[in-house]
Amino acid sequence: MTLEIFSYGFMQRALVSGIAIALLCSVVGLFLVLRRYSLFGDAVAHSSFGGIAAGLLIGIYPMWTAYVVSLVSALVITRIKQKFDISGEASVAILLSSGIAVGLILISLSGGFNVDILSFLFGSILLVSVEDTVLILGLTGIILIVILLLYRELIYSTFNEEQAKVSGIPVEKMNYLIVFIAGITVVTSIQLVGILLISALFVIPNVTAIMYGRSFKQTALLSIAFAVSSVIVGILISYLFDITPSGTIVMLSVAIFAVTIGLKWMGLIDHSKMPLKKLSLSNHFI
Amino acid sequence: MKVVEIKNLTVEYPGVRALDNVSFSIEQNDFLGIIGPNGAGKSTLFSCMLGLNTQYSGSIHFFGEDIRVTKKYLGxxxxxxxxxxxxxxxxxTVxxxxxxxxRRNGNEKRVDEVLQDVWIHELSHKRIGELSVGQQQRVFIAKALVGDPKILILDEPVTGIDAQSTELFYGILCELNKKQNITIIWASHDLDAVNKLANKVACLDRTLFFHGVSDEFFSNEELVKKYSESSMQKHMHNHVES
Structure with missing residues (x-):
């Protein structure tokens, strides 16, 4: 029974897509968390709600409209934030509430909530198609390559914007790039945990990993490990016990976080003792 | 050879003229101490020189090129x-x-070399937040040096650092200037240290009221007294306001 589930096509697609999304969310989320932009994923996801509702109303595949609306609103709000010196948390609140408001209006125009809308709100990883899986893998590959190519610029502008500017790094462009990448990642990840729980994938594995990791690379690898294991175990548990995958995945992340907090409280975590060499994959990017 | 040339630099903030018609130049291998009381415009001057503030009149040239035209000098x-x-x-980690x-395609060995130059090599695998402020400041010097700069700009870098670390820090600066021929531009409140280390002094209080050889400044009692009075007045003013 346990091994049999891997022979199902829907399960294979769910696991492959889920692992790719977990990888993406933990890497992109680390930059957001360290920039004190933890709720940005939540805000973009909520704005995508408006896009999904628009797609359903006008009969276009809702993910495409979600990509367009989310990216445009994320870039516009970032521009407004920079131009008018609005704080990060306030701009997140504006983006979040306006996205939901637009979505609700469009849904009421289209005759109210239906199964499609609910699957976007709460995720439907077990229903992911072959085309969706290919799209998720493609976007994951492209985004990870971009991050690796611009690794120094991204980490430096996250560490200290002023210092990065003085070193000739185009900080403003990096800020837009992170927002753009985060927007794509959020919409891509909606199928895994849904709009309402998306920020958990960005934030929880990273906050947990930061408590263990000594170096940036080590923290990123730990975050990936926490996110991927939560997704794999979460999908399997949800299938075996017939419960929702999105809630199970998020609660597993929360469980890892809670255990970490407990270990930290007992003084059993000391990131200065984390072995750096053993977790090193390559020294090329650090 | 002039590496920096500042002409008629004026910066105005709403209701305040932060810098007023400041002009001076810096020669290659100079160790320039910029002194001035709080609010004298030292940080404003640096933010203009580093291209962080472009709202100024006048001109700043690095290596003969206007920094409004090119950002290449930042390298x-x-x-x-x-x-x-x-x-x-x-x-x-550190x-x-x-x-x-x-720099992109920079030599990894340079990282080890600069870590040794600033006496911090044994801390290289520590998380940056675990270090004392003095050690962190040495890490920031190493970060500035790893790109092999010709000019090092330091904005009151020993603020809040203990005496022992300060001495070590000054020793490092001296060595960088003398052995590696790096031009140093250094804002400081510490007149004794400036007297000891710098070969040139610029005295700033929104306008430049002295620029020249260090000995000339420190042997001129009137200038030193003027600086001290100006500094004390600002200090008292800030104290009363707070």
Whole structure:
């Protein structure tokens, strides 16, 4: 029974897509968390709600409209934030509430909530198609390559914007790039945990990993490990016990976080003792 | 050879003229101490020189080129801020932070060399947030040096650092200037240290009221007294306001 589930096509697609999304969310989320932009994923996801509702109303595949609306609103709000010196948390609140408001209006125009809308709100990883899986893998590959190519610029502008500017790094462009990448990642990840729980994938594995990791690379690898294991175990548990995958995945992340907090409280975590060499994959990017 | 030339630099903020018609130049291998009381415009001057503030009149040239036209000069400039500002829990080792300053395709060996130059090599695998402020400031110097700058700009870098670390810090600056021929532009409140280390002095209080050889400044009692009075007045003013 346990091994049999891997022979199902829907399960294979769910696991492959889920692992790719977990990888993406933990890497992109680390930059957001360290920039004190933890709720940005939540805000973009909520704005995508408006896009999904628009797609359903006008009969276009809702993910495409979600990509367009989310990216445009994320870039516009970032521009407004920079131009008018609005704080990060306030701009997140504006983006979040306006996205939901637009979505609700469009849904009421289209005759109210239906199964499609609910699957976007709460995720439907077990229903992911072959085309969706290919799209998720493609976007994951492209985004990870971009991050690796611009690794120094991204980490430096996250560490200290002023210092990065003085070193000739185009900080403003990096800020837009992170927002753009985060927007794509959020919409891509909606199928895994849904709009309402998306920020958990960005934030929880990273906050947990930061408590263990000594170096940036080590923290990123730990975050990936926490996110991927939560997704794999979460999908399997949800299938075996017939419960929702999105809630199970998020609660597993929360469980890892809670255990970490407990270990930290007992003084059993000391990131200065984390072995750096053993977790090193390559020294090329650090 | 002039490496920096500032002409008629004026910066105005709403209701305040932060810098008024400041002109001076810096020669290659100079160790320039910029002194002045709080609010004298030292940080404003640096933010203009580093291209962070472009709202000024006058001109700034690095290596003969107007910094409004090109940002290429930043590749030859290292900067150490007043305080090492970063997210306290930022998960990066000392080595990773220094490596941020390495140029694209830069030699990895340079990271080890600069870590040794600033006496911090044994801490290279520690998380940056675990270090004392003095050690963090040395890491920031290493980060500025790893790109092989010709000019190092330091904005009151020993603020809040204990006496022992300050001495070590000054020793490092001296060595960089004398042995590696790096031009140093250094804002400081510490007149004794400036007297000891710098070969040139610029005295700033929104306008430049002295620029020249260090001995000339410190042997002129009137100038030193004027600086001290100006500094004391500002200090008292700030104290009363607070």
């Amino acid at each position: 030859d400039v290292g900067y150490v801020p007043q305080k090492p500002v970063f997210e306290k829990n930022f998960p990066a 080595r990773e932070v220094v490596r941020m300053g390495l």
